[in-house]
Amino acid sequence: MRICILYSGEFGRKVIGNLVNLSGFCVSCGDLCDQCRRCRPSAADQIVGIYEITQNLPEFIEEPEEYLPAMIPECDLLIAMDLHPDLLTGLPDIAEKAGISGVIVPVEQHRLGPPGIIEKVRKDLESKGIDCEFPRAFCSLEKCGKPVIDRFVEMGFGKPVLRVQLNERKDHIVAADVITDAPCGSTCFVARKLRGTAVKEYKETVSSAHHAYPCTAGMEIDPQIGDTILHRAGYIIRKSVEDALEDCKK
CATH class of the missing domain: 3.90.1230 (Bovine Endothelial Nitric Oxide Synthase Heme Domain; Chain: A,domain 3)
Structure with a gap:
């Protein structure tokens, strides 16, 4: 599966570090680290694009395409994390151009996932035939009958x-x-x-x-x-x- 990631801030960096299982990614145990993550899988070979979006943005954005990549690689799954809410409205067009089958937009902060915007983005994606999920806490994501999203969960990421x-x-x-x-x-x-x-x-x-x-x-x-x-x-x-x-x- 080919995965592309758009993110802003520390949470996105943490998820990317976990997906690729970066050496030294987890430092929570400090000097007591016993390398318990050595046997965890890495999805590095499945990630075809990573784009960091600046957090230094206007309060209101009328043209999201001005701040989003004009084009991303063809892929199966797009994960968008902690983006400015107004940028979310630009995801359906990006996803359609890249031939994406599924989009995951985890909501970790209520202010970044206003229900009205989330519902609009959901409808726009579904109208283009693109499956989507908006888990409020990324760790609540479960298999949902949507093939590409289910494959991501089967890779070992989602609800613990x-x-x-x-x-x-x-x-x-x-x-x-x-x-x-x-x-x-x-x-x-x-x-x-x-x-x-x-x-x-x-x-x-x-x-x-x-x-x-x-x-x-x-x-x-x-x-x-x-x-x-x-x-x-x-x-x-x-x-x-x-x-x-x-x-x-x-």
Whole structure:
């Protein structure tokens, strides 16, 4: 699959680092790093274009094409992260010109994903026959029946999925492996911190690791989900760990 990325800011850089599994990308463990990401896959050979869009933009943009690349390589999937909301309206034309089949626009900050603009972009993309998803928290992305987007999830990025092993007494986690990583890479860090944790303390460990990574999702209330996107991301990883623990009991 051929992937093209448009992004502004640190979150996009973090996702790119995770997708290509850059050496030294994750520094959350500092001097205690044990290279736990060595066995993670890299999607570097599937990324055909990366474009950083400046954050130094006017408050209102009437002509998004003035700030977006005039042309991007032909590809299957476009991921657009943390762009100025007015630039999102230019994505359908870009996607159509590049023969794109699917577009993912994760919303990590409510102010960057106003519902009205998101709905307009969705309709414009769908009218051109382009599948799209707008996950509020990139780590909420799941398979949705849209082929190209499902293939991205199958690559191992989206809503976290873990596999854990317990000791014989079933009271400590002795191993935690990542099946599907949050696109920002936080799941690997959480998994690393879970190893050696008492089962009864998993909530505290997950919460601490998720914040320490850190999760950079918005801390303002998002009316679309009735909570902050940061909290939603925290609930998602905690539920993923709970599901993994339940699987151990079967």
